[in-house]
Amino acid sequence: MATKKSTARDTKLSTDLEDRERMTEKALVAIRRTGPAAALERCSRLADQIEAKLSQRQLKDLIDPSAVADLQVFLERATAVLKKL
Numbered sequence: 037m038a039t040k041k042s043t044a045r046d047t048k049l050s051t052d053l054e055d056r057e058r059m060t061e062k063a064l065v066a067i068r069r070t071g072p073a074a075a076l077e078r079c080s081r082l083a084d085q086i087e088a089k090l091s092q093r094q095l096k097d098l099i100d101p102s103a104v105a106d107l108q109v110f111l112e113r114a115t116a117v118l119k120k121l
Contacts, residue, residue, distance in 0.1 A: 079114070087110075
């Protein structure tokens with residue numbers, strides 16, 4: 037039983053990694069096409085959208101801890117990238 041859970045978790049991690057790599061490549065193509073300034077403007081608009089949505093939510097609405105953890109990881113990664121700029 038533990039092997040099945042481990043295999044399922046490994047498959048999910050592999051799929052998540054592939055999704056992240058695909059999203060990264062898509063973002064790089066868009067940045068090459070539109071330029072870094074336009075990409076930063078888009079990032080700013082996305083951050084505004086995230087802030088607006090989170091402001092509308094109550095803590096009780098955030099019932100899925102794994103979704104919140106995913107969001108935190110993505111935001112921390114974005115912060116690390118911004119520090120390199």
